[in-house]
Amino acid sequence: MRSWNVAKGHGTENDFVIVLDRHGMMNPTQEDVRHLCDRRTGVGGDGLLRVTKASAIPEWDGDGHIWFMDYRNADGSVSEMCGNGVRVFAKYLVEEGLAHGASIEVGTRAGLRVVTQERDGQLRVDMGRVLVDSETTRVELNGERFEATPADVGNPHAVCFVEAVAPLDLTRAPEFSGERFPEGVNVEFVEFVAPGHVRMRVFERGVGETRSCGTGTVAVAAAAQARWGGDQWRVDVPGGTLHIELHPGADSGRIDTAYMTGPAVVQLRGEVQVSGDD
Numbered sequence: 001m002r003s004w005n006v007a008k009g010h011g012t013e014n015d016f017v018i019v020l021d022r023h024g025m026m027n028p029t030q031e032d033v034r035h036l037c038d039r040r041t042g043v044g045g046d047g048l049l050r051v052t053k054a055s056a057i058p059e060w061d062g063d064g065h066i067w068f069m070d071y072r073n074a075d076g077s078v079s080e081m082c083g084n085g086v087r088v089f090a091k092y093l094v095e096e097g098l099a100h101g102a103s104i105e106v107g108t109r110a111g112l113r114v115v116t117q118e119r120d121g122q123l124r125v126d127m128g129r130v131l132v133d134s135e136t137t138r139v140e141l142n143g144e145r146f147e148a149t150p151a152d153v154g155n156p157h158a159v160c161f162v163e164a165v166a167p168l169d170l171t172r173a174p175e176f177s178g179e180r181f182p183e184g185v186n187v188e189f190v191e192f193v194a195p196g197h198v199r200m201r202v203f204e205r206g207v208g209e210t211r212s213c214g215t216g217t218v219a220v221a222a223a224a225q226a227r228w229g230g231d232q233w234r235v236d237v238p239g240g241t242l243h244i245e246l247h248p249g250a251d252s253g254r255i256d257t258a259y260m261t262g263p264a265v266v267q268l269r270g271e272v273q274v275s276g277d278d
Contacts, residue, residue, distance in 0.1 A: 002274045006036070008043055009092060009266040011084030011157075013211035013239025017045040018092050018266070023071075024056020030076025032274055037074040046210050047082060048072045049089050052096070054107040067093055070106035073206030081110035081154040083214015087123040087264035088222070090115035095266055110154025123264050127153060127164045127215070130222045130246075130255035139187055140175040141168065144274055148176070151221040153258070156185045157219035161227065165191045165201045170209040190224065199236045200226055211239030218244055218258045226257075 004026075007018040017036045019026065028036070028050065036042045049071060055064030069089045070084045071085035086106055093099035094117070104115045111125075116124045133150040139158050140146070140202035149160035156178060162168070174187045190198040200220050202213040221244035233244045242262040249256035 003131075004272055005269070006043055006272050006275055007048075007266055007269045008045060009088035009264060011087045011212065011264045012237055012242060012262055014082075014084035014213060015045045015211075016082075016085055016088055017043045017048045017061070018188070019048065019050050019090070020057075020096070021050050021052045024052045026052075026070070030072075033072045033076040034060075034074065035274060036272065040220060041105050041204050043112060045074065045206070046207050047074055047079070047085060049082075049085055049092075051092065053087065057107070058106055059109070062107060062112060064106075065077075066107050066112075069096065069113075071108070073204070075206040077206045079155060079206065081108050081113075081215055081261050083125065083127060083153075083216075084212055084262070084264075086113050086115060086125055087214070087262060088266065090117075090123060090125075091264040092266050093135050097237040108154070112255060118261065120259050123262070124259055124261040125214075129216050129249070130258050131211060132163045132222050132226050132255070132275075137177055137180050141170075141187075142172060146189075149226070150180065151219035151222050153162075153215040153222075155214055155216045156181050156183065157188060158185050159188045159190060159220050159223040161190050163191070165199055165202065166176055168201060168202050169273050170201060171210070172228070176205055186219075187212060188213070188218050192224075194233055195228070195238070196230050197234045199235075201238065202210070212237040212242070214242065214260055214262070217242045218260055220244075222255050222258065 054068040131152040146160040217235040245259040
């Protein structure tokens with residue numbers, strides 16, 4: 001058995017196990033991640049955030065001295081980016097004394113993300129570019145077909161506008177075109193509330209329905225802008241509210257910069273036993 005120091009945090013109830021691996025020596029296996037994220041036998045979470053130096057990530061070609069968010073879904077699969085996760089990651093760095101100042105640079109597989117601590121305690125993330133595809137696709141849920149707008153926020157999303165999100169049964173995974181989304185896709189279902197205000201539920205690849213998805217709220221805001229206009233969007237999720245600010249680019253369907261603002265909490269720290277040898 002191995003004994004690991006871990007923490008747990010959440011952003012709008014999208015929760016994560018946090019493992020500090022300063023020098024990139026741990027590299028949890030898929031089995032490790034599934035165990036740690038299991039809500040009965042492990043710590044429990046929608047995913048795992050490994051805190052390591054960017055120099056330990058072979059595919060990272062930027063500054064090796066910054067902290068890198070090595071994000072894994074609950075099923076152990078690697079993901080490019082997690083919007084709620086990066087806020088929790090930054091909050092953890094500050095509370096552990098690993099980062100200082102108002103702005104924190106975080107490496108991710110979707111590129112560099114800069115997190116800013118706001119005076120009210122909220123965290124604002126520069127989410128970079130967003131691409132909205134003008135060519136829609138189809139998603140099927142429990143035999144019902146929905147038109148979906150593909151959006152890329154460093155990871156893939158399919159945004160479906162519906163009359164109401166509450167009646168949807170998301171206990172089963174939506175079906176989608178494997179040709180269109182060969183690496184899988186996060187599927188968002190969106191209900192219009194008022195101008196600049198929508199309500200969302202999401203089925204995340206590798207996890208299932210979650211209480212929130214940060215990159216998903218950005219994808220939803222970008223797709224809503226393409227549909228109704230507007231640069232400022234409030235997105236309500238089951239776990240709370242996120243605010244998205246969009247700065248369109250010169251090219252149709254491209255957002256040059258999107259900012260996501262919301263809370264983050266690190267609620268516990270402790271030690272967990274993981275099977276296997278170091």
